[in-house]
Amino acid sequence: MCSALRSDPRDDAGLRVTIAGNAHAIRQALADLVTRPPLAGLCPADRGSAEIVLAEILNNIAEHAYAGRGGPIEICLSPEKAGIACTIADSGIGMPGGQLPHGDLNHVSEVSALSEGGYGWFLIRSLTADLHYHRRRNRNELRFRIVAGQ
């Protein structure tokens, strides 16, 4: 198990990038982000969690907020004492009902009843803390924290 950020002073640096909201650009951005501070300063298990969360949120924006038409996504990652504070913003359509999906896991034992989708928000909620969504002036903003050692 890992517990804390490495003490490399370069890891103090936050990161702010804007990427294109499509699956291929998101794949490239994730591969790049995990090699740079602050994500590079996390231990492998926490970095894996952060990559899962970011992949789910970014692909959700590409598929739903931008509905496959593309658009810019702003990513801001700031190191904190026990993890990473994240803000993700886009200019796509808002969450249905202005609320984040619950992301409940429907447990089934029959293979034929297994769902092929709907795991994204469950993973996001499982791996983040202080998840908040708000929409203002046609802009969606999602804030959350990745807590180290969880």
Added chain:
Amino acid sequence: MRLVPNVSGDRLVIEVAEARIDAAVAIEFKERMRDLIKDAPERVVLELSKVGFLDSSGLGAVVAVMKLLAPERRLELAGLTPTVEKVFRLTRMDSVFVIHPAAPDVQRAAL
């Protein structure tokens, strides 16, 4: 997307020779797997030791392949790397799939 099939005894082992199964390739993965498993034996093992990352789209594609094989045949998984294992564990898919620590037959077949 590189998927490498190997018949090993009574099993079809399909090695995923890719670093990621994600939203960018999930549909392609499902379509390629559909072709590869057409005449598959009862057991199909997906060897994932080269896959460092899988997201919910990739997970959905793996579930879809399992449903294509059921009920007569089943999909087993082998060689899960830590982040991939985490996705299967958190979503409790580790209770749905037979998961092997590694697939040594794949390595032998590759020699």
